[in-house]
Amino acid sequence: MPQTADDLDAVAVRTWCSLALDALGREREAIDAINVYPVADGDTGTNLYLTVESAAAAVEAVFAAHETGTSVPSTADAVRAMAHGALIGARGNSGTILAQLLRGMAEVLAEGAGAGRLSLALTRAAASAREAVAHPVEGTVLTVAAAAAAAAERPADGAGAPAVVRAAYEGARTALDATPGQLAVLGRAGVVDAGGRGLVAVLGALVEAVSGRAPERAYEAPTAPAPAAAVAGGAGDCSAGDGPQDGPAFEVIYLLEAGDQAVERLRTRLDGLGDSLVVVGGDGLWNVHVHVDDAGAAVEAGVEAGRPYRIRITHFAADRLHARPEPAQRAVVVVVPGDGLGGLCAEAGATTVLARPGEPPASGELVDAIRRAHAREVVLLPNDGDLRHTAAAAAEQARAEGIRVALIPTRAAVQGIAALAVHEPDRSFDEDVVAMTAAAGATRYAELAVAERQSWTMAGICQAGDILGLIDGDVAVIGEDVPETARKVLDRMLAAGGELVTLVLGEDVPDTLADRLEEHVREGYLAVDTVVYRGGHQCAPLLIGVE
Known part of the structure; x- marks a missing residue:
């Protein structure tokens, strides 16, 4: 009480x-x-x-x-x-x-x-x-x-x-x-x-x-849905603008780190791009919501104003006079550590949730993504061992709403990429989940990080600024620069065999690093192929997968 x-x-x-x-x-x-x-x-x-x-x-x-x-x-x-x-x-x-x-x-x-x-x-x-x-x-x-x-x-x-x-x-x-x-x-x-x-x-x-x-x-109050002819009037659950019968095609939402003056300029630009514009917040952190036809321009406006993240773009139904379409049979929801990987997974047909360093998605955010996928069956890829309980809670809530959810306990983004690569929506749900789980489980994962302070690790004592090579979650290599540390990590991982190396580069990592690592793999491991992706702003300097 x-x-x-x-x-x-x-x-x-x-x-x-x-x-x-x-x-x-x-x-x-x-x-x-x-x-x-x-x-x-x-x-x-x-x-x-x-x-x-x-x-x-x-x-x-x-x-x-x-x-x-x-x-x-x-x-x-x-x-x-x-x-x-x-x-x-x-x-x-x-x-x-x-x-x-x-x-x-x-x-x-x-x-x-x-x-x-x-x-x-x-x-x-x-x-x-x-x-x-x-x-x-x-x-x-x-x-x-x-x-x-x-x-x-x-x-x-x-x-x-x-x-x-x-x-x-x-x-x-x-x-x-x-x-x-x-x-x-x-x-x-x-x-x-x-x-x-x-x-x-x-x-x-x-x-x-x-x-x-x-x-x-x-x-x-009355709760019955209105007839379609009475309710076609724009896009979204908005309190801004009357909206024409055929409104903008996309809803764009993102968090933005920016100053007050930059946000005022952003408001003006977004107001010219679309409607249903709401910008809330202050003290350097804002939540931006707008409906536009050019989603890319809305995001670019945010980039010019500051640093946008947790970007969500929703395509409204083409026919606004009809109810929601029938749910798809199956979808995949993926947690990604960078917008570059988000774009890659979205191109593969997945619904993505962006995980910002220090701000992992909550269960409600994962449930929201499962709902947005609008499918009867959903495969959930958390791509982080620390998200296992959060993802399990989200899966349970979605199941309570009648959605069949399979949680594959992927611990890294490269495992999620491997699972998504073998996803086949035309086969049975159980067979698809087994194949995706096997692909994820067969992928060893590593990442490079910068040590923030002196500390003890499995590989010895590291100093602030050292480059750490983590394999399967544990520090295995301590180095002074990214290229040399990356080569040592690759050698350790490939010593146990492998057919494919996946490299995911962070935003500030030059393409030349990928070229050098590809050459290293080609010269030392003749039967191993290499694929390279860009992770984007939130991603670690380098993610590595070996399968």
Whole structure:
């Protein structure tokens, strides 16, 4: 039972995140079903759930770091973690806007979380979310957020935090009921705004976290999907732009490290490229969401502004007047350590998840990728031994949703490449999984890394700056430069035999290294072929596979 908190302390923030995740979990399908603006792509509830899941995980991580006796994090630490987690995990337009709402609240609550600060936090949240949307539209989650903020200012002076959040919740409910009269597509479909309904669920969780009691009136609204003729109006679960009948072809989302001025220039450029533009964040880290016909130009604009990563590009259905296509029979979901490998795997037909160093994908991100694959059968390749539990949890959740998932425990990207190379969707699922597992298991893997500090290793003592050659996860070679270390690693791996060497080069590694290593293999191992790929920005200096 959540405890009553006159101030929103760290424990209440943690409880709020947990309750919000539970509420969105219960209502996800219902919210997906009423996602008709601007197009009925049926993922607003899922996007909001994944966004809050990331926020809750970030708060749990802060608590885990303070688990010493009775120590708990400060309210400031908890709300900032919540906002940061939502930002990096935001999905879709509604999830991105929710992340900005939570960020706006965190900016105020980090300085204090009494009743007056809660009212101010809701006001800041509504204003910052509206500013983040290039072309705000009334009758969306922005309208619901503004109504919640206005209602939170009405309780009499001296009213406690529970009264403030109850007023905000009731104001949001009232505004949500009015959305069909503000946005024609909602009125024709006979539904309320999906993003707004998700926000009402989140505010209901806040009421319970602060007061210890759930709202007296649970929200009920029509949930039946609208006719196709009533809902064709653009692309995505957006609150920005009315959108023509035939909107842009792609949804582009990425995290971006960039300064404020660069982001302002980016907003202007992306606004000219497409619609449904939302850019949220601050302090050097942003979440960018836009719908465009030229996905490459949208990514290039991010590169010019700063450093984009976790890039996700979704191609909208060609026929926007029809429901989602029938699921494919089989798909492969692959975790990749660099955008270059992401492109390689995507060309092979796989759905990719980019893993950034120090920020491995959460189970929700893997589940999202499995859903995006839109197949009855999915092969999941985590490509990292540390992701085995995360991948197993994602597989279990997807199985609970009726998707047949096989998890192949690949420990490195080169094993995933080997498995994907023998993938045959026309054979039986079991046969395909066995063949892919065998190919991955027959591939030894290695990588080169730069030592960050002096330490003991299986190969002896290394110094900061040394080049480490890791074979099957253990340090086997310590060298002073990349070429010589790479040759020693190859020799050790090929001593046990092999037919094919795979080299994956990091972004800053010159092509000449691949040429020299190919020559080394050709001269010393006559029956061994070599293939070379570019890993991209996130990749290690060199990945090696021998099969």
